[in-house]
Amino acid sequence: MSTIQKPSTHPLPALAILGGAPAFSELLHVGRPNLGSREKLHQRVNRILDRKWLTNNGPMVREFEQKIANFVGVKHCIAMCNATVALEIAIRAAGLRGEVIVPSYTFIATAHALQWQEITPVFCDLDPLTHNLDPAKAEALITPRTTGVIGVHVWGRPCPIDELTALCHERKLTLMFDAAHALGCSYKGRMIGGFGLAEILSFHATKFLNTFEGGAVLTNDAELAKKIRLMKNFGFAGYDNVIYIGTNGKMTEVCAAMGLTNLESLDEFLAANQRNYHCYQACLQGMDGLSLIQYDAGERCNYQYIVVEVDERRLGLSRDQLVATLYVENVLARKYFWPGCHRMQPYGSYFPHAGLLLPETEKLGARIIVLPTGTAIGPAEINTICRIIRTAVAHREAVCEALATHAPVLRPVLP
C-alpha cells in the first residue's frame, strides 16, 4: 500500500488551458467503480448459470440481503434493481402522500421518486456546515398536507437524525432516509441504515459498494418489509394472487453476485478511499479559498466523496473555472448537486421562486467541486490533480483570460 505523498512544489510545465498537453492521457472520472476479485465473481456467475436461476429472489440475492442486514445491524434488507425504484416503493409502502419535505441539495432521484407518484417534494434549505437538512427550516415547511420527511445523508455524513426523529415524532410524520451515499457510515456509533421507518441504499456502479446497478430498502419494521417485498414483485403474494399494486423492482442474481464479491473487498475499498482523502488533505493544505470537507473521525465513514468548497473571492478562480481547467487536463471533476433539484425540471417550472427560500442551497451549489477518488486512483494522480489546481491559482489571470476566449464545453463522456 502506498503512503501519503508530500505535495510537490514543482509547477506543471504548462496547463492545458494555456496550450500545454493534458496532464493525463486517459480520462480521470469521479465514480470509477470499485471492483473486487474477478475470479470470485466468475465463480459466482458460473454457479448462477449452472443453477439456471437468474432472478426472482434467488439464493445469491437472499445471501446478499442477509449480509447487508448483518453488516448494518438491521432486521430487514430488501434488495432492488436500483435505489430510485427502492425509494419509490418505500415511499408508496409507507403510505406517504400530499407533501414530503426533502432537501433540494441532493441527487434528482430523491425528488423524482416522490413526484413520480404525484407526491409534492417540498424543498428544504440546508445547514452550510453539514450540507444536510436543517431541522428548524424543515419544521417551518410543515403544512396540513405534509405526511413525511426524507432526509439525505449527503456525502455519507449523517443527517441530524435525532432532531428530525423528534420533529417527526411530535408532528406525527413519517421519517425516512435516502442513505444512497452512506453504506458503512455511522451516527453516534450506530450504523446508518437502521434509523427512521426505512433507509434506502444505492449500489450503483459509482457507489462505495456496487452491484452494477442496485439498491435496497433497510427497515426494522416487519410489516413494512413484507409489503415492500410484495410490491417489488408486482404485488404477488403467491402464484396467481396479487394483493397490492406493484412494480418490478427485483435485483438479479448476477447483480447480487457482484455485490457479494465486492463486499469481500470492502475493507480494501475503504482503505483506498481513506488514503486518497488524506492525500488530498496533504496536497491541498494551506490553499486559501479551498476547503476539503471533514469527516468525523469519531464515526465510521466510507470517505466515498472528495468534496471541496471553493471560495471564489479568496481563491481568485470560481468553481466553474476550476472545473473547466481540470476538464481540459482530462480530470472530469463534478459539480454535484448543481444547480439543485429546485432548478431542474419539472420543479423549476412548478416552483420558479423556490430559490428565494433556499439561499444556502443556492450558495453551496455554486461552490462545490467533487474530485476523483476510489480504488482506480492513488497518490500519484492526486498529487498531479492538486498541482494542476495550485498552478491554475498561481496563473489565475492567464487562466481566466484563456477561459473567457475558449471555455471548454463540459459534456458527459461515454466509454
Ligand code: T4K
Ligand atoms: N439518492 C442519492 C442521494 C443519490 O446520490 C443517488 C444516485 C440516488 C438516490 C439514486 O441511486 P440509483 O438509482 O442510481 O441507484 C451518478 C450516479 O449515476 C448516481 O447513481 C449517483 N447518485 C450520482 C451522485 O452520481 P451522474 O449522472 O453524475 O454520473 P454517471 O452515472 O454518469 O457516472 C459518473 C462517472 O462515473 C462517469 O462519468 C464515468 C464513471 N463511471 C460510471 C459508470 C456508470 C464508470 O467509470 N463506470 C460506470 O459503469 O450520476
